[in-house]
Amino acid sequence: MNEMTTIARTTTLKDWETDQEVRWCPGCGDYAILKAVQRTMPEIGTAPENTVFISGIGCSSRFPYYMETYGFHTIHGRAPAFATGLKLANPNLDVWIVTGDGDGLSIGGNHTMHLIRRNLDCQIMLFNNEIYGLTKGQYSPTSRVGTTSPSTPYGSVDRPAQPAAFALGAGSRFVARGFDVSKKLPEVLKAAHAHKGAAFIEIFQNCIVYNKDVFEDFAAPKGAEDRQLWLENGEPMLYAKGTKGIALDAEALHLKTVDVVDGDWQAAGVIVHDVTNRSVAHMLVEMRFGEFPMALGVLYDDPRPTFEADVWRQNAAAAEGKTADLQSLLKKGQTWTVTEGGPEL
């Protein structure tokens, strides 16, 4: 195959906006995410014509219509499969998948798992609003137990899926978290883009109509520093203005919160974040909010060879030294020639 090339281009935010009227509810978190993405793309320095946004079905999946790139609004839950075919056909494209908690973890959970397992080079933005918005408010696979909705008037009884834990369990080599109005979201998106392979980003998104402010407990600006742990590679896991941190309870093998006195985080045993430490990543995605702060930013980042690169490499190796002479292929195997005198070997 040809060397994979990155087509660089200087652009501005305006270059990434379409002329289409954005049709989300006023106040929807999707607006903020759209802006964050449009703001990030010029910083990444990639070319709009080389970029493809692929989505499934749901509120979030309208996203491609608003990006001045190539875009494919597909069918419910299947965006990863379209992305796989597209990327195998042309590995040079920069592919972004936009999905939601229903699209990506319920009807399309299977495809999300296999995309991550295969490690297709793309960014998966899973907008998690813990509700089905487009179908008018039914509970979703990430809704908390007891969520009342048109389909669960007495409250939901099933336990929710945890997107980041699901991704890591499926073999993800990049797991990150952010939320719609966070100023740090572009940094998370950039890190995802820089990662070669399937980069999974859970983005908490406020559904203003059907699940309003469900993330306020950690996303609200007031007191955010006490409730958000923004992870930085090589930095200690500190929050609450450096007065608290995350340490390992080595005997029980789980994480714990510790108080940091006078900024001496080492004395408190606070862990330094190593994005390539898979064991710690498993603990971070399982950290229960409330007892712990919400872990945000890049939780895990340790690339491996990508699926499409391996497929192209194998195709090239299998084809090496062979000529694509179809006429001789048709004649392959045991043949015989019929002449006027009858058949002969």
Added chain:
Amino acid sequence: MATAVAGETDKRTSPLSDAVVVRFAGDSGDGMQLTGGQFTLSSALAGNDFATFPDFPAEIRAPQGTLFGVSAFQINFGSSAIDTAGDAPDVLVAMNPAALKTNVPSLKQGGLIIADEGEFNDRNLAKAKYDANPLDDGSLAKWQLLKLNISQLTMDAVKPFGLGNKEALRCKNMWTLGLALWMFDRDRAPLVDWLNAKFAKAPDLAAANIAALNAGHAYGETAELAGPLKQHHVDPAPAAPGLYRTLTGAEGIALGLVAGAQLAKLPMFFGGYPITPASAILHHLSRLKEYDVTTFQAEDEIAAICSAIGASYGGSLGVTSSSGPGIALKGEAMGLAIMTELPLVIVNSQRGGPSTGLPTKTEQSDLYQAVYGRNGDAPMPVISARSPGDAFECAIEAVRIAVQYMTPVILLTDGYIANAAEPWAVPDLTTYEAFPVEFLTEVPEGGFKPYGRDEKLKRPWVKPGTPGLLHRIGGIEKEIDTGHINYEASNHQAMTDIRKAKIDGIKVPDQIVELGAESGKLAVVGWGSTFGPIHQAVRRKRAEGADVSHIHIRHIWPLPANLGELLKSYDKVIIPEMNTGQLKTVLRDQYLVDAKPVNKVSGQPFTIAEIEAAIEEALA
């Protein structure tokens, strides 16, 4: 049938007097498919025309000796044109009681049974639910019976090679093949070569198998002196000079898809998911990387078609393949391919349904699914292959329509075509007209319209990565020309009309009459793998002076433009189908013709006699 084997003349089938039908039947572990396949090759090398019918259980290793574990392979070979695998066998090779029980009822009266009496022990008889040994109780009196202890004879033949009991008995099928080769005066040399190549890493096994093959052959020579075993030579069939090979339907489709992609000058992407009997196409294509073929075994049927659509979106020829249940899962994605007007080929190797149905048996019951089986008004071209060789041509045709009209196309084949083999005159590819795809790469005069159309109503194909032509597509109704989302009533009406008109306007060749006049008393109309029995039945009836014609439809949707008038030029129309009357419904709906169904839904192909009976009834 008048052969030295059956030893009697059946006037009814006299046109086939130079043809023989042999069925090998045994336990699914006995290697009957392999035996049949190699016997087929020897028939090809002897210059006979032939058709085969592999019939095997759905279970990989069904419990030994059971009735449902029987695997059979039937071949019809002869010195004149052979269209079907034959109605009733002249020779039945039964490797155990279960194989005898399940297969002997179809054996021609007076036909020859060769039974391995070594396997007719109490245990196997009980498993086959025989109260008494049929080889001894006279119940097989209307046939000729040859009891041979093939198991013991094989063990004796391979003794020098020191194999274990189990391995030695595995050579039984080669002993049987050796006997069959002797019976029909065949050369053993290609088989010896094949065994040496197959067991190149285990010379002992090669030698043992060759010894078994030779022993079976030698037994025939010796046994000729006494008993019912006779040698019979079938002359080569007249065939046009040229290069020939054997071809199965799965091979025909795989090669045709590659040829189609090359004629379109496109790389091919094949997304598949394992399913019987369609998997063989995935297997064949996965070995053809040098032909710019990428194969992808997806996580499910839906991902298989979606990945193929994704690849088409990227500028490859997307192809997916499955059988009925898998095709059902792909339905929603087909709708998206229709809505986004992307080329795609969907191959359906039909099997018995509904639901899981009969995975290894053949049926034609997915025609409604192909023509009508999607939500919304979702028109899609449908093509059906009649034989393995025809599958090659149909695959090219499917690719041509897909790229020339920017549409998904369904190619129907079935389990019978997929597995059956026939001799195939290797075509000269230079005689095929190329149809290279032209992608839109620049803004055309008057501006870029993602849903603008040419005279065929085809929209442009733009590869992502092309500067200046950025656009978005999706499953929501498209606005005329721009392709933007549009919910307006008049736009939806107009787009529905355009999608219909585009498919209706696909140019397909006029319908020809395969056999007989273009008008008359009766037309027998078929599609797909019923070609063989219909053709032979019509040929025989015409030889008897009946006014009957054979019409075989390749283009199921859209139908050939002249078909309605053609059908109306016959007094009567009958439609034999391996379903409850699906093409019948379509033709009655399209042309208001009083077509009458002839149906068989048993998992088995029509016999020639069944079609003959239907013709007689229609003409009575």
